Every structure is written in C-alpha cells, then in structure tokens.
Amino acid sequence: AQKITQTQPGMFVQEKxxxxxxxxxxxxxxxxxxxxxxxxxxxxxxxxxxxxxYDEQNATExxxxxxxxxxxxxxxxxxxxxxxxxxAMYFCAMREGxxxxxxxxxxxxxxxSVRP
Amino acid sequence: xxxxxxxxxxxxxxxxxEVTLRCKPISGHDYLFWYRQTMMRGLELLxxxxxxxxxxxxxMPEDRFSxxxxxxxxxxxxIQPSEPRDSAVYFCASSxxxxxxxxxxxxxxxx
Numbered sequence: 001a002q003k004i005t006q007t008q009p010g011m012f013v014q015e016k017x018x019x020x021x022x023x024x025x026x027x028x029x030x031x032x033x034x035x036x037x038x039x040x041x042x043x044x045x046x047x048x049x050x051x052x053x054y055d056e057q058n059a060t061e062x063x064x065x066x067x068x069x070x071x072x073x074x075x076x077x078x079x080x081x082x083x084x085x086x087x088a089m090y091f092c093a094m095r096e097g098x099x100x101x102x103x104x105x106x107x108x109x110x111x112x113s114v115r116p
Numbered sequence: 117x118x119x120x121x122x123x124x125x126x127x128x129x130x131x132x133x134e135v136t137l138r139c140k141p142i143s144g145h146d147y148l149f150w151y152r153q154t155m156m157r158g159l160e161l162l163x164x165x166x167x168x169x170x171x172x173x174x175x176m177p178e179d180r181f182s183x184x185x186x187x188x189x190x191x192x193x194x195i196q197p198s199e200p201r202d203s204a205v206y207f208c209a210s211s212x213x214x215x216x217x218x219x220x221x222x223x224x225x226x227x
Binding site for chain 2: 033035037043044045046047050091095103104105106107108109
C-alpha cells in the first residue's frame with residue numbers, strides 16, 4: 001500500500017481564492033511527521049509546513065495551513081488568498097518514527113495552477 | 117547561508133560512461149539524503165547518511181549506483197556505467213532536525 005496518497009488531478013484556483021490540496025497517509029507508527037513541499041517550474045524543492053503526529057493544533061505558516069485529521073489519516077494543505085506564484089507542484093511527505101529514522105516518503109504530487 | 121550546493125546542475129553523457137554527482141550539505145547538518153525524481157516514479161529516496169555513515173541504502177537501484185560521504189561537508193553519488201534509464205533529476209538534501217533542505221538538483225541525461 002502507498003504510504004502517501006495524493007490523488008487529485010491538476011488543480012485550478014482563481015487568484016485570491018483559497019484552495020485545498022489533499023493528502024492521505026498510511027502508517028502504524030504512533031510518532032510521525034507530515035510535510036508539504038512546493039516545487040515550482042524552476043525545479044527546487046521548497047519546504048512549506050510541518051505537522052507532528054502529537055501536535056494538538058493544526059500547523060500554520062503564513063498563508064499555508066495544514067488540516068490535520070488524525071483519525072482519518074489525512075493532512076490536507078490549505079493555501080489561502082492564492083497568488084500567481086503559487087502555481088507549482090505540491091508534494092506531501094511523511095517521516096515515520098523518530099530519532100535516527102529521518103527519511104521521508106513522498107507522494108506523487110499535485111499540480112496547482114492559479115488563474116489570474 | 118549558501119544552502120545545499122550541488123554540482124553539476126546539468127549533465128549530459130553517453131551510455132556506459134561514469135557519472136559523478138556532488139553535494140555539499142548545509143554546515144552543521146548531520147543528515148544527508150540523495151533522491152531521484154522522474155515523471156514515472158516521482159521522488160524516490162536512494163540513500164541517506166547520518167554523521168557521514170550510510171544508514172539506509174535500500175533505495176539504490178542496483179550495483180551501478182554508489183554513494184560516499186568522506187566528510188561532513190561532501191558527498192558523491194556515482195553511476196558506473198550509466199544507462200539511459202538513469203536519466204532523472206537527482207536531489208541532495210540535508211537536515212539537522214525535522215526539515216530537509218533540498219539542493220537545486222542535477223538534471224542528468226544519458227544518451
């Protein structure tokens with residue numbers, strides 16, 4: 001089974017509107033972390049936001065927030081007030097366990113296009 | 117801080133040639149990761165190091181791939197001999213705690 005699932009086809013959003021990018025995960029660990037990265041057309045991977053499995057509150061970073069629903073094993077990224085520069089691929093990733101095991105497993109990604 | 121540095125940024129080579137990709141992690145980071153990104157397979161972890169020691173190389177495709185980290189500030193990923201199916205973008209990333217910082221990637225094309 002895939003550990004990280006991103007099934008949405010290419011997403012489109014109107015500039016200044018909010019958009020939600022879906023991510024579900026699969027793990028039997030109690031301690032894990034969830035990440036979102038942005039990859040613009042230039043190719044670099046940019047860290048956006050992190051949510052720990054024991055964090056009680058949803059993570060927020062500026063216009064980015066993570067809608068963490070532990071029972072449903074979902075970690076959706078919400079981008080508020082979309083900007084043209086938000087057009088990119090977005091990857092959800094998970095780190096299982098803690099300590100020395102720090103490798104990330106990435107989903108296939110979602111393409112977001114922001115329309116003016 | 118210069119961030120993670122990778123070289124070369126682009127590499128075009130012919131099948132059968134040896135290819136060496138280089139990475140300089142962020143100073144003070146104790147984890148280093150090598151990823152490969154392709155359209156078909158997405159972003160895959162190849163190998164990662166902790167304090168210069170390889171921890172998990174289960175993602176290395178085959179014996180043609182090897183990675184070393186002789187010191188805390190340098191790592192190489194070598195492919196010998198290279199094949200067209202190795203064409204991909206190879207990312208190096210480093211971390212100290214939770215967040216992994218990615219380099220700009222090396223786009224490898226094997227003809």
